[in-house]
Amino acid sequence: MRHGAQPQRLLWLSGPAGAGKTAIMGTIADECQRRGQLAGSFFFSVSSASPDRRSKRYFVTTLAYQLQQDGTLKEATSSMLASIINDPVIFQKSLKEQVEVLILNPLRVSRGSYDVTKIPRAILIDGLDECDESLEPTGPDQPVARRTREDNQTEILTVLLQALDDPAFPFQIVLASRPEPWIRRFFDSPSTAGRAAEIFLDNNYNPDKDIALFLRSKFAELRRRYNLPQTWPGEGVIMKLVENASGQFIYAATVMRFLKTPSDTPQVQLDIVLSLRPQDLESPFGPLDALYTRALLSSAKPRLAFIWLRAHQVMTYVPGVELPAWLFNSLCESSSGEAQLVLGSLPSLVQISDPTNAGDYASYTFYHKSFLDYLGDSTRCQSFPELGEEDIKRWISDRFGQILIRGGPEVYNDWESIPDFKEEFFALWFRLAAGNSSPLAWISDHILSQADHTTWIAVSCGLRDRDVGPAFRRDIFVLVHKNCRRYAPCRPACKAWRGAIFGILDKPPVDTSGCVWDRETLVKDRFCFQRIPSRPMLRERRILSTEAVHNYTGHLV
Known part of the structure; x- marks a missing residue:
């Protein structure tokens, strides 16, 4: 962004699923933070336990809060606080109005009171394509209507352009997402064309070299942990895994998590990975899907594991739903310890996240959106073709029904709760x-x-x-x-x-x-x-x- 005759203030980093966009953005964020150049960031994530990470609702307010953390923008902070007190419903207004009131107007008011060269300049936004649909009123006292992912993601892009068009906005924006058609159209539109630098993570950037480096590092960790020979697993095995990855970092990361699964030794797990054959030889996701399928079938109760995972996906897809692990387990378990038996054997796919704040509860999270894509696509996840979305909804309704019948969960771990x-x-x-x-x-x-x-x-x-x-x-x-x-x-x-x-x-x-x-x-x-x-x-x-x-x-x- 700093190079060229006319340096651009917006960079779009795109690439297919699993290409390593979030890892790159995380590295950029760490480096900007180290240099004192990180003004703000927002990482969308549909696989996060928190619905706020897949919603646009807190997007502008989060950035506004982060921008005022820099001590050199004291005058802008005072103006923003005054705006909130004067208009407390600003948090319910459109993103365009929020950007104007919480960010742009305070920057205009304070312009000249700070040295632009001495403030953090980078704003990082990752996973825009994971900003989900929402339900919003169609007008005052009107019923809500569903806004699609395309609507919300385009709205975010529009307000970012609105900010960049304002002379008082001194920041540069790095945006990462999959190349969804509507995002591609936005950057190709006459109002945007030529205003953003673009990087697409394809083979021109030699992902194989980086994936091989990642695998060597992770295999070295396994050798130290399990006291394995220095020659293990061999360069040929590493290059075979690189070939299977097809440029997808998520494949390599999932392989390494699978090798750490405590059900067997790393060598046995590696042999399983190397023996997998994709069902669709033409699909770039073939090896990844085969790996996901094998990991899913490693559960002690694979069919029930699929049902639980799909049920979690269906319920958390509803706007506003928060589903801590203890509540999900209470809904699903029909015998003590069933949650550990069903999901505890899938550490390469799902984890229980630690609470981020006091009073919060641990939640199930998925390592990558590509696994959710796999679960929801019957052409990719073919292990249980008889279980469609209607069957999952019936199962959810049956679990709620059992709670109504019993007056509480089937499994009581704590009567006081x-x-x-x-x-x-x-x-x-x-x-x-x-x-x-x-x-x-x-x-x-x-x-x-x-x-x-x-x-x-x-x-x-x-x-x-x-x-x-x-x-x-x-x-x-x-x-x-x-x-x-x-x-x-x-x-x-x-x-x-x-x-x-x-x-x-x-x-x-x-x-x-x-x-x-x-x-x-x-x-x-x-x-x-x-x-x-x-x-x-x-x-x-x-x-x-x-x-x-x-x-x-x-x-x-």
Whole structure:
């Protein structure tokens, strides 16, 4: 970016899946940090345990917070804090408005108060293609609508260009992503063409040399750890793995994690890797898919491992869902220790992340997005062709149903944690049950008729989050009636659950906000002339109170 007659302030680093973009960006970030040149960064990650890492919601605010950390921008910081106090709902506005209020205007106000040559200049953004879809209102007091990945990623690119166009913005931006068609179109558009330097990680950059260097380093670690001969595994083996990698660093990284799997010695694991044959010889992902398949089948219960992993993928795909490992295990386990048996034997694919903040919980994370791509593509993951997405949703609904029947998880590891489990169970229900494609819509009348409806409705009235209880009651009210017909009495499950709901509602002061219980609506619904619709999809709730705004700004001072 510094070279040439007209140095460019935007660099796009792109390449196929597994080419090593994130590793490169991490190295650049470390070097910029060492030199005092890192102004800010945001690393998107769809495989992260945190939904915030795959959402655009905190993108601008994170960068704004990082930019004001430099002591030379004190005047800009003061201006930004004043803007937040004057307009506390700025965090709910569009990215364009956030960039203007939180970054550009403070920089304009403070222009001339700092030496541009002495401030950090680099802003790094990795994994733009992993910024996910979102649910946003279509207007004031309007229902939410789904914004696609393409919409959100293009919006981010647009606000970055907006910032670079402002003379007060002194920073350079390095952006890394896969070459998705809409990202490619953005950089080829007349308004952007020629304004960005581009690097595409293909064979021209000789990835084989770097992959071989990586493998030699990792094999040296294994030799020291297991006291193996200095000649192990041999240069021929390394070059064979380089050939299989086809320029994909993720293949080499997954191989080395697989060799460390405690199920057998590194040599036995290496022999397994070398014996693998891809199902699709034409696909560049063939060797990687074969490796993923073999690692998945190494689980003590491979079919159940696939179901759990796909269930995790389906649930965390819903905007706003956070799924700590203890909650996921409680949902899925049908016997003590099953989580360790099913997922504990897959250390080359999945890990339990350490909490990043006090009070957080460990979560399952995946090493690379390419594994999630593999799991969700039936042409690549062919081990269990009978298990489609509908089957996974039915399995999820059955697990929720079992919890309703038992009054809690099948496996009780700690009786004192049951109240916390129920709070989290309702919170997860709140997210998953919204919309017409909810996996919870599959819960059967048979399961609902066995559950203790009175207890669950009563518990829903005492939750800490006052939005969740009314939403649960509405969801159940709609769910139990879906199979009833106008010419016949309601089914037993419908009578029981609706009776419990009406029994609670007759005893004020119960919060019933968000539910429609007027007589005309109920009559039309009962006789199936106009059924009460499913609860609409949810926008991520991130509305800050005045107190929260002051707390936020207090941390910035």
